[in-house]
Amino acid sequence: MIGAGEMAKGMINQIEKYTPGMVVSATYNRTPERAKKVYDALGLTNYLITDDIIKANQAIADGKSVITGDVQTFLNLDKVEVVVESTGAIDFGAKIILEAFAHGKHVLSFNAELDSTLGPILLKKAKESNVKYALGDGDQPGVTMNLYRYVKGMGFDPLICGNVKGMLDYYRTPATQKGFAESWGMAPEMATNFADGTKVAFEQSCIANATGMRVAKRGMLAYESNDHIDNLTHLYDFDQLKAWGGIVEFIIGAKPSPGVFVYATTEDPYSIKYLDYGKLGKGPLYSFYVPYHLLFFDIASSISRLIDFDDPVIIPLDKPYVDVVATAKTDLNPGDTIDGIGGFKTYGLCDNHNEVRSANLLYMGLAEGCVVTKPVKKDSVLTYDDVVVPKGRLIDRLMVEQVSL
Numbered sequence: 001m002i003g004a005g006e007m008a009k010g011m012i013n014q015i016e017k018y019t020p021g022m023v024v025s026a027t028y029n030r031t032p033e034r035a036k037k038v039y040d041a042l043g044l045t046n047y048l049i050t051d052d053i054i055k056a057n058q059a060i061a062d063g064k065s066v067i068t069g070d071v072q073t074f075l076n077l078d079k080v081e082v083v084v085e086s087t088g089a090i091d092f093g094a095k096i097i098l099e100a101f102a103h104g105k106h107v108l109s110f111n112a113e114l115d116s117t118l119g120p121i122l123l124k125k126a127k128e129s130n131v132k133y134a135l136g137d138g139d140q141p142g143v144t145m146n147l148y149r150y151v152k153g154m155g156f157d158p159l160i161c162g163n164v165k166g167m168l169d170y171y172r173t174p175a176t177q178k179g180f181a182e183s184w185g186m187a188p189e190m191a192t193n194f195a196d197g198t199k200v201a202f203e204q205s206c207i208a209n210a211t212g213m214r215v216a217k218r219g220m221l222a223y224e225s226n227d228h229i230d231n232l233t234h235l236y237d238f239d240q241l242k243a244w245g246g247i248v249e250f251i252i253g254a255k256p257s258p259g260v261f262v263y264a265t266t267e268d269p270y271s272i273k274y275l276d277y278g279k280l281g282k283g284p285l286y287s288f289y290v291p292y293h294l295l296f297f298d299i300a301s302s303i304s305r306l307i308d309f310d311d312p313v314i315i316p317l318d319k320p321y322v323d324v325v326a327t328a329k330t331d332l333n334p335g336d337t338i339d340g341i342g343g344f345k346t347y348g349l350c351d352n353h354n355e356v357r358s359a360n361l362l363y364m365g366l367a368e369g370c371v372v373t374k375p376v377k378k379d380s381v382l383t384y385d386d387v388v389v390p391k392g393r394l395i396d397r398l399m400v401e402q403v404s405l
């Protein structure tokens with residue numbers, strides 16, 4: 001396990017306590033004390049804290065979990081089959097995933113932010129290293145992709161992959177989200193990422209990149225309703241959806257929340273008859289949904305699917321279809337340094353990849369650390385002409401490779 005935050009804690013709990021045949025051999029965290037606190041809070045006592053590779057390998061052979069703050073020790077452990085990445089960090093996440101590949105380890109990621117930004121190139125690198133890479137189940141991308149496969153598997157054509165969100169306020173900041181974050185043991189930036197629309201943009205971008213779908217417009221349509229999603233198919237123009245071949249979307253305030261849905265169609269008269277018989281209505285859009293997403297509870301099965309069955313829950317198709325671009329949360333001035341995802345300066349919006357490229361838009365996942373060179377008005381998308389990018393970053397080199405896929 002890489003990272004010892006809230007989701008990592010849940011995954012360790014699930015795997016160690018409720019998953020016969022799977023163990024968390026080791027947890028890496030920059031501060032091993034944080035990982036120790038996680039194990040202690042979960043009542044898991046059979047661990048060794050060490051940066052010594054020989055002691056660590058021996059501990060694992062003896063059935064213990066290793067906690068380490070040394071990334072090289074972690075990556076060189078003999079018995080580790082799959083590395084689970086759960087930091088939400090782009091730069092660190094990309095580096096450690098590539099290193100894991102180089103050490104022959106498969107990677108199951110919970111990091112939708114990174115998969116949206118650099119998933120296609122990471123998958124290519126995994127294949128070149130003869131290892132597997134996928135995003136896990138539990139968060140909306142995995143849950144939606146399972147539903148998409150289920151619906152498509154019955155012969156229907158998915159036209160919307162949707163996400164039901166409780167709220168959206170682009171201007172939330174770590175200051176406004178501090179109280180909520182504290183009440184759930186979450187980082188304020190993570191809580192802001194969820195509230196300001198950035199996370200839903202990343203989630204839907206992962207799904208678009210896995211299905212080849214697009215967005216209807218920058219930022220998605222983002223309708224609001226307190227009705228059930230079964231009653232909301234009328235919001236969308238069916239012919240336009242057909243012409244586009246499918247979109248990723250989200251609805252704010254609808255039920256069931258926090259679920260995911262797929263609106264699909266069929267031209268088969270026998271299917272149409274029996275969808276009506278099954279009380280799904282007369283079409284042409286039919287509503288399928290999962291009423292929840294169960295976060296880390298689903299992680300073990302997605303690890304097993306990837307490793308034992310070569311059945312990734314969700315991976316990019318071949319290249320990016322929808323990216324997330326940085327948008328000013330406030331007026332930005334020359335000299336401002338952009339903070340990270342869920343920060344004070346920017347929020348993320350989905351846009352179609354071709355538009356992102358032709359307008360030279362700045363990727364949300366790569367915006368942190370960029371220095372603004374021109375005034376940028378609140379709610380304007382940033383372009384690469386508005387910023388100076390920090391020198392020498394691996395993530396920028398990976399993006400150069402990715403855009404030529």
Ligand SMILES: NC(=O)c1ccc[n+]([C@@H]2O[C@H](COP(=O)([O-])OP(=O)(O)OC[C@H]3O[C@@H](n4cnc5c(N)ncnc54)[C@H](O)[C@@H]3O)[C@@H](O)[C@H]2O)c1
Pocket residue numbers: 002003004005006007008029030034086087088089092110111112113139185186187190199295
């Ligand atoms: N918390 C949720 O409700 C939730 C829900 C769905 C998905 N997720 C996703 O799960 C992932 C993790 O979220 P979380 O809430 O567990 O986060 P968290 O802030 O609780 O934990 C993040 C962990 O990663 C480590 N980390 C972060 N940046 C790092 C860096 N640059 N270098 C080294 N280590 C670093 C931290 O030390 C910490 O251990 C994210 O991708 C997030 O979007 C979270």
Ligand SMILES: N[C@@H](CCO)C(=O)O
Pocket residue numbers: 139140194199200203258293
């Ligand atoms: N997926 C989680 C985190 C934010 O997306 C949620 O919807 O609450």
